[in-house]
Amino acid sequence: MSSHEHAPVGGRLLTPVTFFCVVLFILALAVLGVRFVHGLGSVTHLNDGYPWGIWVVADVVIGSALACGGFAVAALVYIFNKGEYHPLIRPALLASLLGYTLAGVGVLFDLGRYWNFYHIFMPGYASPNSVMFEVAVCISLYIAVLWIEFWPAVLEKFGLADAKKKLVGTMYIFIGLGMVLPMMHQSSLGSLLIVFGHQIHPLWQSMLLPLIYLMTAVLIGYAIVLFESCVAAAGYRRSIETHLLNPLAKVMLGVLAAYLVIRVGDIVARGALATAFQFNLQALFFWLEMVCFALPFYFVGSEAMRRNPANLFLGGLYLLLGGILLRINSFLIGYMPGDNWSYFPSTGELVVTVGLFALKIAAYIIITRRFPVLPREQHAVAA
Amino acid sequence: MNARRDFFRKTLAGAAVATGATASAPVQARDNLQLSPDALGLLFDSTLCVGCKACVAACKSANNLPPDYNTPAHGLWDVPLDTTAKTFNVIKVFQNGKAEHKDRVEDGYAFSKKSCLHCVDPSCVSACPVSAMTKDPKTGIVGYDPDACIGCRYCVAACPFEVPKFDYDSPRGQIGKCELCRHRIPDGQFAACAEVCPTGATLYGKVADLKVEAKRRLSLKAGDMTRYPRGDLSNGPDRSWEGPVAPYVQHLYGDKELGGTQMMYLSAVPFHNLGMPTLPERSYAAKSESLQHGLYGGLVLPIALFGAMTWVARRNSKNDEHGDGGEQ
Numbered sequence: 001m002s003s004h005e006h007a008p009v010g011g012r013l014l015t016p017v018t019f020f021c022v023v024l025f026i027l028a029l030a031v032l033g034v035r036f037v038h039g040l041g042s043v044t045h046l047n048d049g050y051p052w053g054i055w056v057v058a059d060v061v062i063g064s065a066l067a068c069g070g071f072a073v074a075a076l077v078y079i080f081n082k083g084e085y086h087p088l089i090r091p092a093l094l095a096s097l098l099g100y101t102l103a104g105v106g107v108l109f110d111l112g113r114y115w116n117f118y119h120i121f122m123p124g125y126a127s128p129n130s131v132m133f134e135v136a137v138c139i140s141l142y143i144a145v146l147w148i149e150f151w152p153a154v155l156e157k158f159g160l161a162d163a164k165k166k167l168v169g170t171m172y173i174f175i176g177l178g179m180v181l182p183m184m185h186q187s188s189l190g191s192l193l194i195v196f197g198h199q200i201h202p203l204w205q206s207m208l209l210p211l212i213y214l215m216t217a218v219l220i221g222y223a224i225v226l227f228e229s230c231v232a233a234a235g236y237r238r239s240i241e242t243h244l245l246n247p248l249a250k251v252m253l254g255v256l257a258a259y260l261v262i263r264v265g266d267i268v269a270r271g272a273l274a275t276a277f278q279f280n281l282q283a284l285f286f287w288l289e290m291v292c293f294a295l296p297f298y299f300v301g302s303e304a305m306r307r308n309p310a311n312l313f314l315g316g317l318y319l320l321l322g323g324i325l326l327r328i329n330s331f332l333i334g335y336m337p338g339d340n341w342s343y344f345p346s347t348g349e350l351v352v353t354v355g356l357f358a359l360k361i362a363a364y365i366i367i368t369r370r371f372p373v374l375p376r377e378q379h380a381v382a383a
Numbered sequence: 384m385n386a387r388r389d390f391f392r393k394t395l396a397g398a399a400v401a402t403g404a405t406a407s408a409p410v411q412a413r414d415n416l417q418l419s420p421d422a423l424g425l426l427f428d429s430t431l432c433v434g435c436k437a438c439v440a441a442c443k444s445a446n447n448l449p450p451d452y453n454t455p456a457h458g459l460w461d462v463p464l465d466t467t468a469k470t471f472n473v474i475k476v477f478q479n480g481k482a483e484h485k486d487r488v489e490d491g492y493a494f495s496k497k498s499c500l501h502c503v504d505p506s507c508v509s510a511c512p513v514s515a516m517t518k519d520p521k522t523g524i525v526g527y528d529p530d531a532c533i534g535c536r537y538c539v540a541a542c543p544f545e546v547p548k549f550d551y552d553s554p555r556g557q558i559g560k561c562e563l564c565r566h567r568i569p570d571g572q573f574a575a576c577a578e579v580c581p582t583g584a585t586l587y588g589k590v591a592d593l594k595v596e597a598k599r600r601l602s603l604k605a606g607d608m609t610r611y612p613r614g615d616l617s618n619g620p621d622r623s624w625e626g627p628v629a630p631y632v633q634h635l636y637g638d639k640e641l642g643g644t645q646m647m648y649l650s651a652v653p654f655h656n657l658g659m660p661t662l663p664e665r666s667y668a669a670k671s672e673s674l675q676h677g678l679y680g681g682l683v684l685p686i687a688l689f690g691a692m693t694w695v696a697r698r699n700s701k702n703d704e705h706g707d708g709g710e711q
Contacts (some may be wrong), residue, residue, distance in 0.1 A: 041551030048467065048548045051536035078696040112534020112549055112556045119513040125531055126513065129672050132537050133512035134679065172700055176693030180685055184678075191674055195506050195541045197641075197667035198660060207674065337545060340465075 006090050006153065006372035009236050013366050017235075021362035028355020031348045032109055040112060043348030049341020050332070057331045058353045059106035061189050062324050064139065065213075065220045067099025069228070070146065071182040072221025076251065078175050087375035088244055090153055091232065092225050094373050097146040098360045104143050106356055107136075131191045138185035145177045157371045186217035193330055201282045201334035202272035204326075208262065212326070215259040220323040222252040223296075226316030230309055232368070238377060240309045249300040249312055256296060256319065263293075285325065285333045292322035412673040415642030415666045416504035418590060422523035423563060424501060424645030425577060426593040428600070429657060430486050430629035431584035431611060432494035434474055438576035438585055439463075442472040442498070445564055445575035465497065468550035468559035472498040472576055477656045486629050486651035493650065495657040496585060498576070499546045499561035500637060501525050501645035502666070507538035507547055509668035515558075516547070523590070523645050524565045529557040543641060543660060543667065563645075573615050580613065583624070588616030590645050597635045597649055605630035642666035 035043045046053050069092035076082045077089055108114045119125035120136045127133050149171070155164035190213030193200050206212065226245055233240040267273050276283050300306050300315035332343065345353075368374050442448070443461070450461035451470045463470040475497055480490035487493075505525050507516045515532035518525050527547070538547045538558065550556035564574045572578070577587035586593065596616060603609055605628050613622040629651045636654045637647030640662040650657055678684060 037554060039550075039552050039554045039556055041556075044551070046551055048465075048539060048545065051539035051549060078699050079692060081699045083699075110535075112536065112551075113529070113532050114534065116513070116531065116533045119531055119533055124514075127511055128679075129509055129675065130512040130537070131671060131675060132510060132535060134675065136512060172693055172697035175696040175700070176689050179692040179696070180689045183688070184685060187678075188675075191671065192537075194674060195510050195667045195671035197506070197543055197670075198662070199540075199543065207670070210674065210678070335540075337540075 005087055005376060006374065007376040008372055009369045009374055011369050013369060015365070018362045018365050021358035024358035025355045025362070028352045031351045034348070035109065043346060045343055045346040045349065047341060047343065049337040050335070050343035052331065053343060054345045054349050054353050055106060055110040057328060059356055060103045061327050061331060063099055063103040063106065063356070064189070065186065065217050065323055065327065066224055066320070067096040067103065068182060068186065068217045068221035069224045070096030070149070071178060072218050073225055074175060074178055075218070079179065085244055085248065087241065088225055088229070090373045091228065091368070093146065093150050094367060095224065095228060095364060097150050098363050100139065100143045100146055102356050102360055104139060109352065131188050131195065135185045135188045135192065138181045138188070142178070142181040142185065145174050145181060148174050149178055153371050153373055182217065183214060187211065187214040189213050196335070199336055200330065201336060202270065202275050203267060203282060203286045204330035204334040206266050206270060208266045212263060215255065215262070216323045216326055219252060219255055219259060219319055222248060222255070223316040223319035223323070226312050227320060230313040230316070232374060241375060242307065242309060242312070245312050246306045249306050249315055252319065253296065253300060256293065260293060282334055285329050289322055289325040289329055292318045292325055413669050413676060415669050418503045418643055419521055419523045420591065421521050422590040422645050424588070424590040424593055424647065425574060426586045426597055427496045427646065427648050428584050428586070429493050429495055429648065429650040429652070430631070431582045432474065432496070433582060434476060434494045435581065436474050437579045437581065438496070439472055439474055441575040441579040443470070445567060446471060466546065466548055468548045468556065471559060471561040472496065475658065477652060488652050488656060491652065493652045493657065498646065499525060499563070500544055501563060502641060503643040503645065504641065504666035504668045506541040506543060506667050509672055510537040510541040512537070522565070524563045526562050526565055527558050527560060532558060543662065578614060583611045583613035586612060586616050587614065592617045593647060594635070594638065597647060600628070600649060601631050601633055601635065603628040639664050642669065
């Protein structure tokens with residue numbers, strides 16, 4: 001049945017877009033070559049005040065959140081039993097798979113002593129008290145789970161029906177893992193900051209950070225589905241799945257409303273609200289973040305607005321920006337190591353981050369053209 | 384169908400409530416770690432420091448550290464402005480106005496020592512995912528093992544005193560920080576900075592003894608004369624000298640801050656002038672670990688959540704007409 005639900009888009013693999021993406025990735029490889037020969041300082045602006053730059057914040061913290069579509073849609077379909085969203089799962093899973101895999105690889109570029117990486121999994125070294133330990137283990141396991149969850153599409157492509165049936169029979173276990181693992185590490189990405197104490201601005205330092213990060217990861221998951229569906233529809237000249245995206249946007253707004261109540265309530269309860277009205281970079285970026293979180297209510301707040309795909313796209317986009325800003329704000333803008341330090345990413349850092357995102361886009365295009373991932377076009381299903 | 388959905392909703396709601404409840408349950412909270420009775424440390428008395436930097440040079444020599452050029456006099460003098468991966472100890476100066484009077488804010492100046500405070504409940508140890516940062520259960524010295532370290536620099540970012548530093552200039556860079564000369568202890572020696580300090584501004588010893596000495600000084604009347612020990616307070620020999628008592632700020636920095644530190648400070652100018660942050664008594668490590676243990680203790684919640692999710696997913700994918708999870 002489902003083998004009719006998804007279909008490869010077809011077409012050429014080498015297009016101007018994929019070519020450009022691959023060129024960007026090759027540039028990133030060149031920068032990484034210098035980094036591995038001469039050290040992190042040769043290509044980054046990292047310093048002892050800001051030991052974490054965009055390779056951590058953009059590639060891992062934001063990159064993995066942008067890859068939460070698979071988790072967020074799977075929650076709707078399998079946990080809240082909304083079968084109608086099923087066609088959205090595979091494309092979301094593919095984006096998650098690529099996003100998480102590259103986040104995992106990206107970590108290795110940033111680790112100063114990457115050759116010791118396996119220590120995290122070794123009982124003699126592993127330190128379960130460390131939030132970083134929990135994040136690393138959960139992300140690693142989740143990358144494996146994502147590959148397994150996506151594997152039916154690969155088996156389907158090569159006509160291995162029996163193998164697929166066997167795998168799918170046990171899939172509920174991986175769906176369960178695919179729920180719990182992202183909940184664990186997406187919340188822990190926020191918890192990473194708790195031990196920083198006073199070094200994080202009061203607008204972002206909170207014992208609710210794990211909840212704030214988890215809820216925005218889910219929100220980013222829905223937003224990225226809206227965003228990707230619109231971009232894929234435009235890029236491949238397919239009809240847009242408005243009948244699915246429209247109610248999805250409604251679910252998203254519900255979660256967003258709950259998030260904003262918790263976020264603002266937490267700031268007020270901690271007595272940090274006054275710091276939002278000071279004249280400084282932190283307050284400015286806080287309001288940017290909050291405006292981005294509020295704008296989706298304007299673009300997709302009403303049934304009439306939601307019918308226009310452009311609004312779905314913009315609603316998703318602003319929510320994405322809000323989630324991204326929250327992460328940049330709490331890790332970099334709101335991180336205050338003292339007056340003598342400053343950080344702005346170097347060209348080399350930007351090239352690597354852009355190159356990794358470009359690789360994800362190229363891989364997404366190539367895989368959706370050859371593997372049954374995107375929903376089969378409406379008329380074909382009806383036939 | 385509806386009844387089933389309702390049941391799942393309740394299950395999920397229950398799990399969510401349990402998560403919240405456990406996260407805030409005080410039984411799960413981890414208290415601050417406690418000071419070991421044999422803990423070793425330093426007492427830095429800013430009023431005794433004359434800024435000679437003998438300790439900076441001795442630290443370099445005791446730890447085999449290369450020169451650190453970060454001034455315009457590049458290549459001529461080793462004059463680090465701050466601690467780095469190659470400089471574990473520096474003497475800094477606070478200056479204000481005309482900077483004419485020692486240990487005064489108004490037109491005054493004061494010296495401060497920057498090196499690892501060896502927290503009783505260190506953030507860096509809590510942050511480290513691979514036990515490269517460790518706290519010795521007996522001496523309380525916070526040590527670093529480059530062979531374990533993965534170079535994630537969580538310790539660099541987490542330290543409230545900005546002590547661990549990373550060497551970004553080497554492809555095999557490692558963290559550098561004071562380890563209280565733990566490599567010299569087996570030879571019967573002690574921290575090089577305290578050993579060479581001519582005035583006893585940096586004093587080595589058991590933390591318990593150092594605290595007694597610090598409180599003795601705080602109880603003295605400014606202007607009176609008293610004896611200042613030098614070197615190793617706990618094991619001697621007595622190399623003390625007599626000098627005047629400064630008008631101390633009535634606070635021993637590091638006694639209570641974040642659950643206490645094993646290097647402590649006395650000063651006659653407010654501690655924030657010396658660059659020391661004002662800190663709560665509950666350690667950040669305890670806060671962070673309380674949260675983590677509350678959520679993940681014994682893996683009870685994750686396993687319960689996994690069980691519930693798997694069960695729900697199985698039921699839902701069985702009846703799923705489209706079925707990817709139930710892609711039959």
